[in-house]
Amino acid sequence: MVHSITHHGRRLAHDRTGAIAPIFGVxxxxxxxxxxxxxxxxxxxxxxxxxxxxxxxxxxxxxxxxxxxxxxxxxxxxxxxxxxxxxxxxxxxxxxxxxxxxxxxxxxxxxxxxxxxxxxxxxxxxxxxxxxxxxxxxxxxxVDGTKFEIAMMLDATGSMGDKPKGGSVAKLTSLKSAAADFVNTMLPAGGGTKDIVRIGLVPFAASVNAGGYAATVTGGKSAACVTERYDAAGQIDASDASGAVSPVGTAASAACPSLAVRPMTNDAATLLADIAALKASGTTAGHLGTIWARYLLSSKWSDVWTGAAASATGTKGVKKVAILMTDGLYNTSYSPKGKMTQVEPNAVSTGAALAACQAMDKETTVVYTIGFDLSGASGGWAKTLLQDCASTITDPNGKTRKAFYDVADDAALKAAYQDIAAQLLRIRVSS
Known part of the structure; x- marks a missing residue:
């Protein structure tokens, strides 16, 4: 059928008779x-x-x-x-x-x-x-009293320095612009939302930079870089701040993101400065970013996130949201002794990420996921993980869908973040 249409189309295109040319032009x-x-x-x-x-x-x-x-x-x-x-x-x-x-x-x-x-x-x-x-x-x-705590996981891996297929802008440049737009929408200048919206940032690559909180969560082993925190049973811990520490191998230390985790804040200027300072480097330990996004939202971490940075206890009157963004399959993990394993697919990394997403779902955290420029076999695996991680939400038309965005370019990435902002704002609007 397709061959026949193509054949006749070529005949029309090359036909020079007086009757066909006007028809083809029309x-x-x-x-x-x-x-x-x-x-x-x-x-x-x-x-x-x-x-x-x-x-x-x-x-x-x-x-x-x-x-x-x-x-x-x-x-x-x-x-x-x-x-x-x-x-x-x-x-x-x-x-x-x-x-x-x-x-x-x-x-x-x-x-x-x-x-x-x-x-x-x-x-x-x-x-x-x-x-x-x-x-x-x-x-x-x-105004119904609902407050928001939003943890934004931001991919700062080396591939984010590349341009997407057919694109003209580096993926990290697109991310900086889209994430900044999101912050400006949720915390607009003079908008009166500072008392109801707080946002935290989790840049990740081959590890996470915990900054001034690193010593506490690694038992004094690191002043910045953190990897998995293994509990007494040898399992990757994704809940309580006490009892589990990160081994922090030398490979992880060398691949530590330059930008540290930012706990919950309503200071838009601080968040925007952090986003602008993102740099691309390292491999993809996405489960660490996912777990730390959960940490930012966990009231069990009140012994780490203190004062204004602490997450609210429980979810009454508080909408907790995680936005997980990546441009690739999670391929990096570490053993309890800090040995790095890099392979696609990485069962440890993908399994731990999914477990953290499922835990957040049980804690009524809404998980949005964004896959940027995902292609090929590894991109397909990444899409499956992000779809499984995403919460099921109801759109303004009453239809349920997975909160997963598969985006290919700069404009689509910005649209995804703005759609998430609109979804959150409409939680507070009556129509």
Whole structure:
């Protein structure tokens, strides 16, 4: 069938008779116009997603102000509009001409409802007199007391210094931009979310840099680099801070990420500085990143994460979230004596990562996973692990799905992080 279509297509393309040439030209024009329509439509969908994300942040900020006594509609509208303008990112995907912005506030229920409509100039639909597309979004928010603790596992391995297949930007550059956008969305300047959102960072490569916490968790064996923490039964520990220590072999020390773990904080500037300082080096011990993401969210680690960095005890009123990002299969692990094993697939690394994900699921932590530029056999194995690690979530349309994002390029990575931010913000919005 395919051969037949191809054969006839070639005949049409090379036919020089007077009847066929005009027909072929008309068909080609229709195909080109259809492709142009698809491009414009895709830009409109992306622009609407940008509007929705910015509107959710603005609604949350206005609802926060309403809950603390600001009831004047003009004041709330200005606050919400300023927040929307500061966070809208439509310029990244499509230029959007002026927008209409409305607010309705219910002081009794402490609910704010926002709506925005805008017009996006088309690039191709103008051929049929459609010069712009109308796009819009709506968001209703009520401050319900829910708080967020978010642990972001960031791949800082050597392969992150490479460009994805067909891409023009190094993967680490894309990660820095996407992660920074996420932080700015969840902790917007002046957005009033500092009392409800805290974020921690876990850069990983062949090991994890525990910084000033290393001595405590390695029994004084390391001042920075940490690997597996084996318990008395010889199992990799993924729970309590006491009793298990990391062996820290010399190979691990040589491959220690330059950036240390950042426990929970609501200081956006600190988080952004950390993200900007990420460097690519080393192999992939993804289970260590996964386990340490769990540590950041564990109240059992209160003897390590003290004061403002400590995780909340229990999950009542707190939404705990882990975002696990990697560009490859987990291939590095260490024995109880610190001997490195590097092989694909690495059963120790993948098994320990999955066990940590399953433990977080039992602890009601929502696990999002992002696979970046995964291809070939090892990429297929990595996708399976990330899918198994991801929690099952319900999207705004009521459909359940795995919280796994398989992304291939810079734009898709940014979209994944922004979709996660939107999912989290909508936990707090009523529609």
């Amino acid at each position: 068909v080609a024009s229709v195909v080109m116009v259809s492709a142009g329509f698809a491009i414009d439509y895709g830009r409109a969908v992306a622009a609407r997603a940008d509007l929705q994300g910015a509107l959710d942040v603005a609604a949350l900020a206005a609802a926060k102000a309403l809950s603390t006594g600001t009831t004047d509609t003009t004041t709330l509208t200005k606050l919400a509009r300023d927040m929307f303008d500061a966070n809208v990112r439509t310029a990244l995907t499509a230029p959007v001409a002026g927008s209409d912005f409305t607010l309705a506030a219910d002081a009794k229920t402490k609910t704010v409802t926002l709506a925005v409509s805008a017009r996006m100039p088309t690039a191709f639909m103008g051929l049929v007199a459609i010069d712009q597309l109308d796009i819009g979004a709506q968001s209703s928010s009520v």
